[in-house]
Structures are given as C-alpha cells and as structure tokens.
Amino acid sequence: MELTIEKRIGISSLLDKVTSAEKAASMIQDGNVVGMSGFTRAGDAKVVPLALAERAKNEKLKIDVYTGASLGPEVDQILAEAGGIRKRGPYQGDPALRNLINKGEVLYVDAHLSHNAELVRQGIIGPIDFAIIEATAITKDGLLVPTTSVGNSPIFATYAKNIIIELNLAHSETLIGVHDIYIPEKQGEREAIPLSKPTDRIGEIGIKIDPEKVKAIVISNEQDAPSLIVPPDEETQTMANHLLDFFRSEIKAGRLTNKLAPIQSGVGSVANAVLEGFKDSEFEDLIVFSEVLQDAVFNLIDAGKVSFASCTSITISEELQKKVYGNIENYADKIVIRPQEVSNHPEVIRRLGLIAINAALEVDIYGNVNSTHVSGTKMMNGIGGSGDFTRNSRTSIFVTKSYAKGGKLSSIVPMVAHHDHTEHDVQVIVTEQGVADLRGLAPKERVPLIIENCAHPDFKQQLWDYYNEAVALTGNAQTPHNLEKALSWHVQAAKTGSMKF
Amino acid sequence: MELTIEKRIGISSLLDKVTSAEKAASMIQDGNVVGMSGFTRAGDAKVVPLALAERAKNEKLKIDVYTGASLGPEVDQILAEAGGIRKRGPYQGDPALRNLINKGEVLYVDAHLSHNAELVRQGIIGPIDFAIIEATAITKDGLLVPTTSVGNSPIFATYAKNIIIELNLAHSETLIGVHDIYIPEKQGEREAIPLSKPTDRIGEIGIKIDPEKVKAIVISNEQDAPSLIVPPDEETQTMANHLLDFFRSEIKAGRLTNKLAPIQSGVGSVANAVLEGFKDSEFEDLIVFSEVLQDAVFNLIDAGKVSFASCTSITISEELQKKVYGNIENYADKIVIRPQEVSNHPEVIRRLGLIAINAALEVDIYGNVNSTHVSGTKMMNGIGGSGDFTRNSRTSIFVTKSYAKGGKLSSIVPMVAHHDHTEHDVQVIVTEQGVADLRGLAPKERVPLIIENCAHPDFKQQLWDYYNEAVALTGNAQTPHNLEKALSWHVQAAKTGSMKF
CATH class of the missing domain: 3.40.1080.10 (Glutaconate Coenzyme A-transferase)
Structure with missing residues (x-):
C-alpha cells in the first residue's frame, strides 16, 4: 500500500501531508465554509466527514457545506444528524438531512447547479475555508484527478484557502484520463467554452492545484454509496x-x-x-x-x-x-x-x-x-x-x-x-x-x-370543473384561475390525505 | 423620391417588386403565419399592417403574428381591434391587444425572447408564410438592412416562404452599418457565438435574403411610435x-x-x-x-x-x-x-x-x-x-x-x-x-x-403575521406557507380593492 500511495502522489513534497482522518478533520473550525467533492452520492469525501461528525457530537462544530450535489450518508446523514451542518447547498437527497431542513435545523440553499461556480468566483459563497476532495491521484504536474464525479471540485479547489485530499485507493488508476477539467475565467474576462460536440475534450485530466494549499492527504478505500434506484415497473x-x-x-x-x-x-x-x-x-x-x-x-x-x-x-x-x-x-x-x-x-x-x-x-x-x-x-x-x-x-x-x-x-x-x-x-x-x-x-x-x-x-372531471369555473370567473382571461380554490386541492390533501372532493 | 428608392434597392431585379401596401397585403391569406419585424414599438412594419386591418374589417382574415417583441399601434391596436389576429407572440404591450387577450379573443404565447428563433428553426413556430420586415435599404450583396430594431427579423427572413419589405425612407441611410447580424446554425451543428466583448462585431450589416422570396416592396415614410415612458418621480x-x-x-x-x-x-x-x-x-x-x-x-x-x-x-x-x-x-x-x-x-x-x-x-x-x-x-x-x-x-x-x-x-x-x-x-x-x-x-x-x-x-406587520403563522403551521419547514391564506391577499383585493385586512 505504501508503494501505491507513493505512485499516486506525484509531488513528493506532498507525501508528508499524508495523515489520519482525525488529524485532517481537526483543522476545520466551527463556522467554516467547506466545499466538498461529490455529486449524487458519487466521488464524495467519506472518511474526513465521519471524523468531523465525531467532533460535532462532542463539541460545538457547525459548518456550511457546499458540494456538487447530493452526498452519501457520511455527510448528509451522519454529519447532519450529529448537528455538524449549519447551511447546505446546492442540492441534497437524504431523508435524514431533508428532515432536519424541514424542521428548520439546517438552512438549505436550493440552487441551479450551474450557478454555484459563479457565486464562488464572486465571493457570494465563501470565502471557502477548506475544500475536501476525493481523488484518484495527484499527477507530477500538480493535477488532482477526481474519482467518480467532478461537480464543483475544480472551483472549490481553486478558491479554497486550504485543501484536504481523500486519496481513494478503491478506484483503479485507470480512471486517470476519464475526466476533462475546464474552468472558465471570470465573467467578462472569458472566451467561449470551446465545446461544440459532446465528445470534445477541452481541458486537463485533473484539477490544477496549488500544492501549498494542500494541508492534509487522507487515504481511504471505499466505494461510493450505491445508487438507490428501483427497477422499472x-x-x-x-x-x-x-x-x-x-x-x-x-x-x-x-x-x-x-x-x-x-x-x-x-x-x-x-x-x-x-x-x-x-x-x-x-x-x-x-x-x-x-x-x-x-x-x-x-x-x-x-x-x-x-x-x-x-x-x-x-x-x-x-x-x-x-x-x-x-x-x-x-x-x-x-x-x-x-x-x-x-x-x-x-x-x-x-x-x-x-x-x-x-x-x-x-x-x-x-x-x-x-x-x-x-x-x-x-x-x-x-x-x-x-x-x-x-x-x-x-x-x-x-x-x-x-x-x-x-x-x-x-x-x-x-x-x-x-x-x-x-x-x-x-x-x-x-x-x-x-x-x-x-x-x-x-x-x-x-x-x-x-x-x-x-x-x-x-381527476379529469375535477380539473375541468376547476378550469371552467375559472374561465367564467375571469372572463376567459389569459390564465384563468380561481385564486380562492387554486391551492385547495393541496389544502384538502393536508387535512384528509386526499385531493378528491 | 424615385432616385432615393433606386439608391436604396441595390438589386435592380427587385425594383419591379415596388408596389402599394394594399397590393402587398392582398397576398396574405386567412390563417397565415406571419413573422414581423419590430421590437418594443421600434422598427415595425407600419403600412402593410394598416392595409391588412382594412381587409380584416371586411372579410375573414385572421393571422398568427410573431415578432421580436411589442409593436406600435398599427398591428397591436388597429389590426388587433379589426379582428385580424388569431394568435400573437412572443410579447406585446398594447392596451387594446391586452384587452382582447384577456377576453379570450386573441391567443397569446408569452415566451422568453431568446427562445423564438429556436422554435422557428424547429418548425414549432411555422411554417412562416410571410415575413414583413421594415428596412432602411437592400444592399447590392442582397443584405436587408433593418431600421431601428433587429429582433427576430433575421430568423423570419431566413425561414419565411415569402418576404414583404417596407422600405422606410424616414430613416437616413447613415443607419447602414449600425446593425450586426449574426445567425447561429441549427442546434447541434453550431459553433460558439464569437462574441466576448460587448463592442465585438461578429456578423453582417444586414440580413442575407434570397431575392426570389421577396414578393413586394412597399415604400413608407413614418417614424416609430414614440416610447411612452413617463419622467422619473x-x-x-x-x-x-x-x-x-x-x-x-x-x-x-x-x-x-x-x-x-x-x-x-x-x-x-x-x-x-x-x-x-x-x-x-x-x-x-x-x-x-x-x-x-x-x-x-x-x-x-x-x-x-x-x-x-x-x-x-x-x-x-x-x-x-x-x-x-x-x-x-x-x-x-x-x-x-x-x-x-x-x-x-x-x-x-x-x-x-x-x-x-x-x-x-x-x-x-x-x-x-x-x-x-x-x-x-x-x-x-x-x-x-x-x-x-x-x-x-x-x-x-x-x-x-x-x-x-x-x-x-x-x-x-x-x-x-x-x-x-x-x-x-x-x-x-x-x-x-x-x-x-x-x-x-x-x-x-x-x-x-x-x-x-x-x-x-x-404591510410589514401583516406580512410578519402571515409568515409567523406559516412557520408554526409547517413546523418551520423549508418554505413555510399557509396554503389556505397564501393567495388571500389577492382574493381580497379582487373583492374590495385592498390588500389590507
């Protein structure tokens, strides 16, 4: 394993950054803004978040977590339930986190997934204290090669003050070369994105990082939480x-x-x-x-x-x-x-x-x-x-x-x-x-x-009844509605469990 | 004036297309789909629509009118009130047309203004029987130079079966060169739009047209309907x-x-x-x-x-x-x-x-x-x-x-x-x-x-009262609402004219 790690960390000065999840997690402070890799349970950091969750159980530690999209249970269930998340964006899909959001215990900023990078560039999201990014390898050229998702990792790694890397040995090095990392310049200073066919490769195989910002490298060996889709019916x-x-x-x-x-x-x-x-x-x-x-x-x-x-x-x-x-x-x-x-x-x-x-x-x-x-x-x-x-x-x-x-x-x-x-x-x-x-x-x-x-x-007749009444009420306006009844189906469902009148 | 017209029509074979507004309007059939120049009362056709309105008063003539945006009174008031419009899109701003829309007498497709060109390309809007376009001139190279707006004219002129031009002598020929006409290829076959600075010029000074499609050129001499803005208060x-x-x-x-x-x-x-x-x-x-x-x-x-x-x-x-x-x-x-x-x-x-x-x-x-x-x-x-x-x-x-x-x-x-x-x-x-x-x-x-x-x-206290009740009702959910009261301000305003409770 020692050899494998050395092979996967192409910049030798970074070898002494290899440390434990606990040590890495200890660098993160209460109130920090953290950008994490991960998109719909893929390519997310898995061991540092668990160490963070342990801390959150025992001390005041609440962080803002921004990601690509939803994460696996380590963050969106375990860290969330440990009370470690103050604010979360831009997407989640976990029953535990959902529950906390809908009890008002976690703030959730539900956003278009293409918007986040611009908000980071402008400093609306941020300053980002830490980026925690799962990687397959660090190349000799200082490129951080992601695992099974890219998401917002490039923008987090670029703008974060500090970077923690989870080097996941569960993924074969043959994953190197599958990614295509292109980061637009700031708005107003950029050229067109030079992609005109879906097959075009326009960037690098990894995320260009500043090695000085890498504060810890933690070794992991975990597959992504598998997807939860059910078979077609x-x-x-x-x-x-x-x-x-x-x-x-x-x-x-x-x-x-x-x-x-x-x-x-x-x-x-x-x-x-x-x-x-x-x-x-x-x-x-x-x-x-x-x-x-x-x-x-x-x-x-x-x-x-x-x-x-x-x-x-x-x-x-x-x-x-x-x-x-x-x-x-x-x-x-x-x-x-x-x-x-x-x-x-x-x-x-x-x-x-x-x-x-x-x-x-x-x-x-x-x-x-x-x-x-x-x-x-x-x-x-x-x-x-x-x-x-x-x-x-x-x-x-x-x-x-x-x-x-x-x-x-x-x-x-x-x-x-x-x-x-x-x-x-x-x-x-x-x-x-x-x-x-x-x-x-x-x-x-x-x-x-x-x-x-x-x-x-x-429900067809009930819908027609609503519409016809709305047409009569509004004199056949552009968008006929009876505002007294427009949401009445939801109101009744909340009371009786049914939208049938 | 003869000379001026000849100077403005750079393709001599088109000179015999010069005709009256009535003659041009007579080409348009009941049920036609017509794409017109014009964007917020600027650069719209002004004389053919009046001739169309005359016809609509006396015979069954209802057309679908698509434009850049809102037009002056010739179309959105006079043609509309003559009953000449079946369907209108993608924008309007006329009290007369608004009234007809809200009585269900004109169908109105209210759309993002960047979407129309793609819908024309796909044939969702269309086939377009006629494009009616106000122009400053036709150059020797067959470029149709618009007047005070461009809007959707390029896409209408490209996809319409027939083109009617209103050559508006009210505009100086010095308007030639102010326009920059760039038309993307079909989706999936196009490159990036090569505009990276607001000052970039990326296209032609006019719209490339097929002279064969030009069925009439009508001379006009009218300024745009002026804007109706009121001074700052x-x-x-x-x-x-x-x-x-x-x-x-x-x-x-x-x-x-x-x-x-x-x-x-x-x-x-x-x-x-x-x-x-x-x-x-x-x-x-x-x-x-x-x-x-x-x-x-x-x-x-x-x-x-x-x-x-x-x-x-x-x-x-x-x-x-x-x-x-x-x-x-x-x-x-x-x-x-x-x-x-x-x-x-x-x-x-x-x-x-x-x-x-x-x-x-x-x-x-x-x-x-x-x-x-x-x-x-x-x-x-x-x-x-x-x-x-x-x-x-x-x-x-x-x-x-x-x-x-x-x-x-x-x-x-x-x-x-x-x-x-x-x-x-x-x-x-x-x-x-x-x-x-x-x-x-x-x-x-x-x-x-x-x-x-x-x-x-x-209204501040009333808004807080709504919100606080909604928070209590939903257990502080992501977006607290009391659906029974969410639209009650509008309901009461419709009844009493006031949103004050």
Missing part, C-alpha cells in the same frame, strides 16, 4: 413507451433522426426507467450529455445503443459498480466526466441542442412544474440541474406518474404549490396516461392536452 | 439611489469597479428612471448590453457616462427620435443593434457577466417574482427578455415600487399569484423602501430582508 415502462412514441413523431416531423439528439436525463428511478426503454427500440448511436450517468446508460452502452456519454457524475448500483469500475478501461473511450459548470452550462446545453428529460413532483394545468416542495412547503430533494437543462434544451420534457399515494393525490393540479419551472420553460409532459406537447401553445390551449392526455381519469 | 429617484448604493457596496466588496459591468435594463419608466440615476453619479465608462435602449441610455451617452451600448432595439421618445435619428452618425460608433437571439442569448449573457435590472409586478417573501399577470390571471405585457437576463446575469436585480393603487395593494405579498422568475433566479430586490440582497440565502433567511427592507410600512 409497469407504469414507468408505459411512460417510456409514450416517450419513444413522442420521439417517433418528432422524426416524422423532420425534427430528429433515429439518432435523436444528445440526451440529458434527470436523476431517479423514473428517469432511469425511461432511458432503459431505449434498449429494445429502433433508436441507435445515441449520445448522452447529462449530469449523472445511472445504470441505464451503462446498460445502453453495453447494448451498443449509446456510443458516447458525457457527465459530471457516475451514480450506479452496487452490482454495476463492480462491473464498471472493475473494467473502466472498457468504457474509458466512451465516457467523459466534466465539471458541472460545463455539463450544466446554458451555453453548452443550447449549443448542443439537448433533449432534456426531468422528473416533476406535480404539474399544473398551464404547464408549471413543482420539482422540489411537497405541499409547497417541505423540501424533497432540490431543483438540481433541471432548470439549467429545461430552460436551454432543444426539447424540455417532464415525466411524472399522474397520481401519488395510491391514487389519493393527483400529480396534475390546478396550480402547483411551488414553482420551479414556469409555463415559459416546460414543453412536453409525459405521464403513464400519455403525452401533452405544449410547444408553441397559449395557456388555454395547453389545458385540454394536459387534462385529457396526462391526468389520471379519477 | 420622487420614488423612482429614491429607487435609483438605493441601486447606486448597492453598486457602491459591491465595489467595496471587491466585486465591481466604478465601471461596473455591462448593464441590461428592462423596458419601462422605472427601469429608465433607474438608469437616469447614473447621470450625476461617480460611475463612469459604463457599457450597456441590453435589449432596448431607452432615452436614458442616450442621455448617458451624451453625458459621457456610457461609452458603448449594444441592443436589439432603440425605443425613444419623440423628442429624442429627432435628435438621435437626425444625427445617427454621432452615435454610430457607440451603438450596435443585434438580433435578439444574440442580445438575449444565455451564452452571451453569462459570458459577459451582465448586471440585469428588470421590473417586477410583485414579489413574494421568498423572492419569487410575478412579471406578467395582474391578479395571477390577466396578462399585462409579458415576460419579454427578463428571464433570459435574470437567469444568466452576474447579478439579477428586480425593481418595483412597494405598493400600487395609492397604497391599497402591496407589491410584496405572501405568495405571488403568477410565477415568472422563481426563488432560484432572483438575487436582489429594490423598492423605494430599500434593498434586499438575497444572494446565497436560504428561503427563511430572505424573509426578514424582503419584509423589513422592501415592503411598505403599512
């Missing part, structure tokens, strides 16, 4: 079929070929299931340009359906971890892991003309989408990159089952109780009932498509 | 002062110098007044990179405060029209008029790091903004480019007076009744009461700043 399969049919109609309309366009797909079981739907389809030579590669993408690569995949994170099941990370050389020429500032950049997304597929919690009759807040008040996970992709994609698609809680709740409502994506941004809605193609339509033209094609039959 | 002056103080604090924080960053400012009296505030300030060598240049920008150029201004439209008062268009050569090296796809492009906005200043109708205690819908149902004007700029700017600022209707309505409400810009996008709010800097804050951290710094004193 009958309804997600039906949704996938609807989506494939939509793509077929786009081909007929001359807007796409059977190679489609680069695909972005949100995180979660529904999005994963929808992608799995491509496996037995006629579509081929597909390109993925997304935040997160889930199981489906690797299955599609293996099936010869996906020829290239760009991401900022690889978040896969335990079974697939063994297969992919044990044979990363088989995938190395087919994948690239980028900073989230590139994967999610409006400039890149609009230029490439992505097809964006994201999950909604609920959608209203005019096409507004709630992605984040249960009952408009309680945070679920966060907006993540869905806004970056939705606003700038070629085609912006939201998927959701038409109902929840065994049919008591409708995912199609008169007015969403929290707005993450407005009517101006949402183009296509897919439920297990069907597809509503809202592109180019005025609000009142959207209503029949959303109700008839997407709502569950149990 | 005491409260807009106070808001301007607050904004200048905010910029001073940004300089102190090391984020800006006294040259600031390129400024985008929305349309309307408040935005104009705020810009006028720079005149007697210490800020200098300012750059404007905006959609619309209003009076204030030219006054700032004259005062030596603004050194360069990029736009897609010049919309100024009658007095200023004489001064600017009579002496355009004095301004020609200080201004450039671009397609709205460039002025409003996320790629360009984020690269340049603009300061975006836009007007809100109302703001809620968590920072969501309603820009479009009075009472959440009736369209005012539209979202325009505010979303393009807000989402991608360096600093996103919204301005509004804290009250409306003589103090009966609060512009700060528990929940906005229509969401155009969400909490994820709104950074700074300015009213005549003060400034709320929301950057990097969680929802509950924003509440005291918005209420205490921005709300009118008459």
